[in-house]
Every structure is written in structure tokens, then in C-alpha cells.
Amino acid sequence: MASQLDRETVLKVARLGRLKLADHEVDDYLNKLGQILTYVEQLNEVDTEDVEPMAHAVELQNVFREDVVRPSLPRDLALSNAPKTDGQFFLVPQIIDAGG
Amino acid sequence: MSIPGLTVSELLGKLATGELKSVELTQACLDQISAHDASVRAFLSVDAEASLAQARSVDQRRAAGETLGLLAGVPVAIKDVICQKGTVTTCASRMLEKFVAPYDAHVIERLRAADAVLLGKTNMDEFAMGSSTENSAYQITRNPWDLERTPGGSSGGSAAAVSALMAPLSLGSDTGGSIRQPAGLCGVVGMKPTYGRVSRFGLIAYASSLDQIGPFARDVQGAALLLEAIAGHDGRDSTSVPHDVPNYSQTVDHPLEGLKIGYAKEHFAPGLDPEVERSVKDALNIYKKLGATIQEISLPHQKYAVAVYYLVAPSEASSNLARYDGVHYGHRAAQFDSMVDMYSASRGEGFGSEVKRRIMLGTYALSAGYYDAYYLKALKVRRLIRNDFDEAFGEVDIIATPVNPTPAFKIGELVNDPLAMYLSDIYTISANLAGIPGISVPAGFSSGGLPLGLQLLGAPFAEGKLLRAARMFERETDWHTRIPPNMVVTK
Numbered sequence: 218m219a220s221q222l223d224r225e226t227v228l229k230v231a232r233l234g235r236l237k238l239a240d241h242e243v244d245d246y247l248n249k250l251g252q253i254l255t256y257v258e259q260l261n262e263v264d265t266e267d268v269e270p271m272a273h274a275v276e277l278q279n280v281f282r283e284d285v286v287r288p289s290l291p292r293d294l295a296l297s298n299a300p301k302t303d304g305q306f307f308l309v310p311q312i313i314d315a316g317g
Numbered sequence: 318m319s320i321p322g323l324t325v326s327e328l329l330g331k332l333a334t335g336e337l338k339s340v341e342l343t344q345a346c347l348d349q350i351s352a353h354d355a356s357v358r359a360f361l362s363v364d365a366e367a368s369l370a371q372a373r374s375v376d377q378r379r380a381a382g383e384t385l386g387l388l389a390g391v392p393v394a395i396k397d398v399i400c401q402k403g404t405v406t407t408c409a410s411r412m413l414e415k416f417v418a419p420y421d422a423h424v425i426e427r428l429r430a431a432d433a434v435l436l437g438k439t440n441m442d443e444f445a446m447g448s449s450t451e452n453s454a455y456q457i458t459r460n461p462w463d464l465e466r467t468p469g470g471s472s473g474g475s476a477a478a479v480s481a482l483m484a485p486l487s488l489g490s491d492t493g494g495s496i497r498q499p500a501g502l503c504g505v506v507g508m509k510p511t512y513g514r515v516s517r518f519g520l521i522a523y524a525s526s527l528d529q530i531g532p533f534a535r536d537v538q539g540a541a542l543l544l545e546a547i548a549g550h551d552g553r554d555s556t557s558v559p560h561d562v563p564n565y566s567q568t569v570d571h572p573l574e575g576l577k578i579g580y581a582k583e584h585f586a587p588g589l590d591p592e593v594e595r596s597v598k599d600a601l602n603i604y605k606k607l608g609a610t611i612q613e614i615s616l617p618h619q620k621y622a623v624a625v626y627y628l629v630a631p632s633e634a635s636s637n638l639a640r641y642d643g644v645h646y647g648h649r650a651a652q653f654d655s656m657v658d659m660y661s662a663s664r665g666e667g668f669g670s671e672v673k674r675r676i677m678l679g680t681y682a683l684s685a686g687y688y689d690a691y692y693l694k695a696l697k698v699r700r701l702i703r704n705d706f707d708e709a710f711g712e713v714d715i716i717a718t719p720v721n722p723t724p725a726f727k728i729g730e731l732v733n734d735p736l737a738m739y740l741s742d743i744y745t746i747s748a749n750l751a752g753i754p755g756i757s758v759p760a761g762f763s764s765g766g767l768p769l770g771l772q773l774l775g776a777p778f779a780e781g782k783l784l785r786a787a788r789m790f791e792r793e794t795d796w797h798t799r800i801p802p803n804m805v806v807t808k
Contacts, residue, residue, distance in 0.1 A: 226681075227677070230677050230680050230681045230684065231661075231677065232661075233680050233684060234635060234664075234676045234677060234679075234680040235639075235642075235657070235660040235661045235664055236661060236664050236665050236668070236673055236676060236677070237658075237661040237662045237664070237665030237666075238665060238673070239665075242670065242673065245670070246673075246674060246677055249674065249735055249736075250674065250677060250678060250681070252735075252736055253627060253678060253735065253736060253739075254678075254681075256623075256624060256627075256736055257624040257627060257628055257691070257695075259621065259624055260621055260624050260625065260628075260694050260695060260698050261694075263618070263621060263697075263698050263701065265694060265697035265698060265701070268697040268698075268700050268701060269697075269700055270693055270696030270697050270699075270700065271696055271697075271699045271700035271703055272526065272696055273526045273556070273752075274512035274513070274526060274527075274703075274750075274751065274752020274753075274777075275512055275513040275556055275558060275752060275777075277513075277555070277556065277558075280555040280556075282552055290419060290420065294419040294420075295419070297417065297419060298415070298416050298417060298419070298645070298646035298647070299644070299645055299646060300643060300644070300646075300647075300648070300649035301649065307644050307645060309644055309656060309659070310653070310655065310656050310659055312655075312656045
């Protein structure tokens with residue numbers, strides 16, 4: 218494990234996580250994430266050869282239900298918390314260049 | 318004893334005979350909130366009219382001779398991470414400042430079916446990430462026993478509301494100790510059920526393989542009643558388990574014969590406050606006098622629990638919180654120059670610093686080149702932690718541990734040191750990783766007058782046994798009857 222975090226890595230992770238960070242936040246994360254990563258490296262001491270990873274506490278498999286039509290959230294309610302709508306759809310900024 | 322000081326069973330008794338009306342009880346809670354919440358700051362929102370209307374309706378239906386639900390007329394405060402249709406559900410985040418829940422969580426449906434009164438939404442650490450309720454975007458909740466100290470977190474508002482007699486019951490959520498830890502610091506009962514016992518439908522997700530909703534009350538019977546009301550299978554949460562729900566409230570008073578209690582030497586390591594250690598040992602002595610067998614067990618991987626948690630939970634969080642994109646709901650930045658920039662700017666502005674820190678940590682742990690070293694390694698050690706418990710529960714019924722390494726710490730004391738804050742959950746986190754149930758019960762006071770808690774852990778779905786064991790201890794002590802001296806009931 219590499220716990221040495223550099224500024225470039227922090228910025229890359231912020232891009233992957235879609236987080237715009239202020240400069241002081243980048244400094245803070247550089248320092249504190251590094252400390253946390255150093256702490257979690259103690260897991261390297263543990264022999265996990267042949268240990269099956271545990272993704273979940275209740276290891277249910279393939280929970281099926283009947284495929285029946287049921288009422289879903291009405292459109293007006295589904296749109297009611299959206300920052301921008303036209304009453305029918307969620308509106309986002311233009312992503313295709315109109316001139317292209 | 319004034320109305321807000323009564324236990325849930327006492328309240329239910331008086332409501333049933335007509336000696337007390339739900340409207341009076343609800344008003345008494347609202348009065349207590351008016352008197353003390355300006356200093357405690359447990360609630361983010363209270364809709365007095367709506368609560369009184371529910372109470373009035375229960376009173377009328379009772380007067381008409383209708384059969385009522387398990388919690389008829391009893392007010393319950395709700396952590397603001399749980400969707401209650403038509404109310405603002407913020408998760409204590411700017412991101413969801415204007416989010417009005419479009420549907421009820423399963424537990425809210427259950428509470429309505431039980432004829433409970435929904436009293437208001439309580440403060441928490443933003444998106445349930447924190448151990449002190451200082452990460453709320455709106456306000457800092459204070460410990461009713463000492464207003465300069467934290468109530469713990471993340472369900473600090475729900476714990477403080479019950480401790481300060483503002484609500485007889487409340488709901489919290491527990492991902493790494495967020496019910497049990499504040500219950501311990503506020504001197505109330507708090508329980509995290511087995512993973513899958515309670516539906517997570519309508520619970521705003523933090524770390525889905527760990528999150529579980531559970532009750533706060535001032536006594537074990539109250540916790541049993543509230544758990545009974547909310548537990549059970551729900552097809553909308555495919556991890557909720559289709560097991561029958563026992564009548565916990567009917568059996569909680571039956572002492573367990575031949576009870577075997579284990580304590581792990583790993584739980585009494587350096588870092589544990591001597592008064593906390595003393596209170597757990599005193600509790601073991603009480604069980605011994607009650608005829609229980611006390612035996613030392615070993616949980617060799619316990620010391621890795623915090624490290625495993627701070628890889629697993631942020632990894633799940635980084636994925637869960639990807640839904641906040643400024644499109645479907647939540648904050649959208651006013652200024653941006655592209656679609657991707659809109660996501661990043663909205664998230665950068667809407668999330669607080671601890672939430673961003675955990676998204677960063679999780680994104681890093683899951684990113685190419687690090688997945689095996691961090692996330693997968695953590696999942697393997699998680700298995701070993703679960704195996705330790707499985708082995709221990711082959712020998713004992715219950716494991717007794719401290720809840721917190723120290724009594725309530727001061728507001729501001731740990732907030733700039735994330736790692737030290739994370740370590741305050743050292744005794745509670747492993748139950749979430751293993752998926753087992755745990756309960757925190759009042760077990761004494763520090764020399765400074767702060768509550769100390771005892772944690773009892775049980776095997777999966779042993780909630781009934783856990784509640785009965787907790788009640789055996791409660792019956793021998795009077796810690797749970799103490800109320801914070803400053804939280805005087807004025808009316």
C-alpha cells in the first residue's frame with residue numbers, strides 16, 4: 218500500500234469523485250487523508266491468505282420477487298425536488314454544442 | 318413524576334385508562350422542547366400543529382372504542398436521515414436543505430400503523446458521518462448532562478431529545494455506533510438491531526452494508542416496544558430478512574436462566590478511561606450475583622475494526638453519494654461551465670468537509686491500482702472479525718463491553734482530528750462490520766457527573782435475548798431513572 222499522497226493524487230481523486238475543492242481543502246485532505254491511510258495500513262499485518270472477502274453481513278443470494286406492475290412515484294412528486302424542470306423532464310445544461 | 322419523566326410503559330398505561338390524553342402528552346413534549354431546545358439544539362424541525370393533530374386523532378379514535386396500535390399516542394422523534402412524507406429531510410446537509418421527502422420510509426409507515434405521534438426531526442452529523450453531531454450543517458447539539466460537551470453522534474439529536482425528556486422515544490441510525498455511542502454518552506438506552514432486522518427503505522444511505530435503524534428510549538422496555546413496532550420484512554429492502562418479529566415487549570421482563578456472559582480482554586486495552594472500565598466490571602459483578610456465568614473470551618481481530626470500517630464505509634459512501642448530482646434533487650450550484658463542472662461545483666458546495674473527506678477516501682480506496690490493497694483487504698479482515706464473533710457466541714450468549722472509551726468529550730475537542738474522532742467508535746464499530754445486534758444501557762456516572770454506558774452484544778437475531786439481559790441489569794440499578802439536572806420540567 219502506498220500511503221504517500223501527493224497533491225496531484227488528491228486532485229485526481231477529487232476529479233474522480235466529482236468534487237470541486239478549494240485550495241485550503243486540498244491542503245487539509247493532503248494532510249489528513251495521509252494520516253488515515255497510514256493508520257489503515259496496519260491491516261497489512263493480518264494474514265488474509267485464503268480468507269473469503271465479506272461484502273455483506275447477511276449473505277442473501279438472489280432475492281426474487283414477482284414481476285408485477287405497481288404504482289410508482291407520480292411524475293409531479295418525482296420532479297418536485299429537482300433544481301430545474303420543465304414540468305415534464307429534469308433539465309440539465311446543454312451538453313451538445315448547438316453550432317456543431 | 319411529571320409527564321415527560323414517565324417511561325413509555327407508564328405512559329401507555331395512563332393513555333389506555335384515559336388518565337392521560339395523547340394531546341396532553343404531546344403538548345408536554347413540545348413544552349419541554351420550548352423550554353430547553355434553545356440550549357440543547359436536538360431538533361432541526363418540529364411541526365407542533367401536525368403532531369398535535371395526530372395526537373388528537375388518536376385520542377378521538379380511542380374515545381370511539383377503536384383498537385389502537387402498539388405505541389398509540391406516544392410521541393417519537395425521528396433522526397433527519399429518515400424520510401417522512403411531506404417533511405423536509407435534510408440529513409443535516411446543505412445538499413438537502415430543501416428536500417421534501419416524497420414518501421414515507423418503511424419505519425415511518427410502521428410508526429403510523431402503530432399510532433405513534435411523529436414529533437419532529439432531530440439533528441445529526443451530516444449524512445450520519447461523525448461521532449459528535451458537530452458535523453451538522455445547521456447546528457451543534459449539546460449533551461443535556463453538560464452543555465459544553467457533545468452528545469456523541471451521529472444520532473446525537475435523537476439521543477439528546479430522549480435524555481432531555483423532550484421525547485419518550487426516538488429513532489436513530491447506526492453505521493459504526495451512531496445509536497449506541499450517543500446513547501452511552503447521554504445516559505439513555507440505544508439499540509442497533511441485527512443487519513436486516515429493520516427495513517432500510519427510506520433511510521438515506523451512508524454505507525449500505527452497515528446501516529441499520531434502531532430505537533432510543535429511557536428504559537429497556539421502551540426500546541423493546543419501539544423495536545417491535547419497526548422490525549420486520551419489507552420487500553422494498555431486499556436485505557431485510559423474512560424472519561418473524563418476536564413480541565420483544567412481552568418477554569423483556571423474563572430473566573434469562575443460565576446466562577453466559579463473555580468479556581474480551583481486547584476491550585480492556587490501554588486508552589480505556591478507568592471509570593468506564595470500572596463501570597463495566599461493576600456490571601459484570603451484578604450479572605454474577607444474578608447467577609450468570611462470566612467468562613473471558615478473545616476477539617483477536619477487534620483491534621483492526623476501526624481500520625476496516627474506515628475503508629469499507631467511505632468506499633460504500635463514495636458510491637452511495639454519487640446520486641447527489643444537482644439534477645434530480647439536492648443543491649445545484651449557481652455557476653458552472655459544463656455538465657461535469659455542474660456536478661463538481663454542486664457537490665463541492667453542498668457537502669461539508671467530513672462528507673467530502675469520506676468521499677475522497679472511498680474514491681481513493683476503490684480507484685484503479687488500490688482496490689485490492691485497500692478495499693478487498695478490508696473485506697477479508699471484516700470476515701475475520703465476524704468469525705471471531707461466531708466463535709465467541711459458540712461459548713457465550715452475550716458479550717459485555719464499554720460503549721465509549723471515555724465519557725462525553727468537549728465540543729471542539731476532537732473536531733480537527735478525524736482519526737481521534739474515529740477512534741471514539743472503537744467498541745461499537747465491529748458489531749456493524751459483523752452485522753450483529755448491540756444495545757447500550759446506562760451503567761453509572763463519572764466523577765464529573767457524566768453518564769457511562771454498558772454495551773451488550775448478541776448473536777445475529779438474538780435481540781430478544783439481548784433485551785432480556787439488558788433488563789436484568791437495569792432492574793438491579795437505578796442509573797436509567799436519573800435525569801439531567803438542568804432539564805427541569807417546567808410545566
